[in-house]
Amino acid sequence: MSTVSAYLTVRGIDVDVIYKDIKNLHIGVYPPLGRVRVAAPERLDDEQVRLAVIQRLPWIKRQREQLKAAPRQTEREMVTGESHYVWGLRKRLKVVERPGHTHFEIDGERLVLYTPRDTAAEKRRAYLDKWYRDQLRQAIPELITKWEQALDVIVPKWSIRRMKTKWGSCNRETRHLWFNVELAKKHPDCLEYIVVHEMTHYFERNHGERFTKLMDKHLPDWRSRREQLNGSPLAQEEWPGGA
Structure with a gap:
């Protein structure tokens, strides 16, 4: 079955479109970030898909x-034996x-984790x-420098914050980039993708054909x-013995 990918923005919502040899159009909203994915028949074009998404908005x-309101994870107790992810690798926590x-x-x-005995779980988190x-903060500067040179742009400011529905964001007016703290749990290739993605918004606001070509x-x-x-789910860790 042949497939063709497109990347649309419909009233501020990013939509992944996969054109397939199918009869009907299907729209799905997927955890953890509320990603919208459309499987569309090959006979439809981007504008027809856009209208279908608008109808289902x-x-x-x-x-x-x-999804935004749902709990993101079982709250960590921060005790020996728990699993945490660091740059895409699962690490067992040992508390000393x-x-x-x-x-x-x-x-x-x-x-x-080295900590005094009376440190509460909340403080450990x-x-x-x-x-x-x-x-x-240690990883991002090198990536930004690399891609400033590759894209011939300057990033005047970037920050880290916790976001529920995005891995990153770009304010085109101030050129300020934001990165989700959860990226520290993902493979470094994922962080580089987000850096390039957000910097590409300097050239193109929406996720249309020009944005895709630049990427x-x-x-x-x-x-x-x-x-x-x-x-993998946002902010979801594994307990010993299972998910």
């Missing part, structure tokens, strides 16, 4: 709101209770969030990176 928005300042270290397959942000030119494997990024 109330339903799509309800589905996205439900000892006097001194709280900090994290990578030790092979383990993520080690806050330290982990800060550690993830620090990981991104194809500068990062030819961006689709596989996007699938890798969206292939």
Whole structure:
């Protein structure tokens, strides 16, 4: 079965379109980010798909709101044995209770938390969030420098924040880029994809044909990176013995 991909923006909502040898059009809204995917018959064109999505917008928005409101993960207790992801790799948490300042270290397959015995779980989670942000702050500058040179642009400012429905965003007026803290849990290729994606918005606001051509030119494997990024739930960790 042949397939053709398109990338549309419909009233502010990004839509992935797959044209297939099928009879009917199907619209799905998928966790964790509320990604909208359309499987469309090959006889339809982008404008016909756009109209079909517009007709279903109330339903799509309800589905996205439900995903946005849903709990993202079982809250971490921050105890030895839990699993956490670091740059796409699953790490077992080991807690070492000892006097001194709280900090994290990578030790092979383990993520080690050094912390005083009386540190509450809430504070441990806050330290982990800060550690993830620090990981991104170390990784992002090199990527931005690389792609500033490749795209011949300047990124005047970028920040990290927790986002429920996006991996990144770009303010075209201020040229300020934002990156989701959850990217520190994903493979480094995924972070680079988001960096390039957001910087490409300097040239094109929407996810239309021009945007797709620019991505194809500068990062030819961006689709596989996007699938890798969206292939695992946002902020969802595994407990020992299962998901």
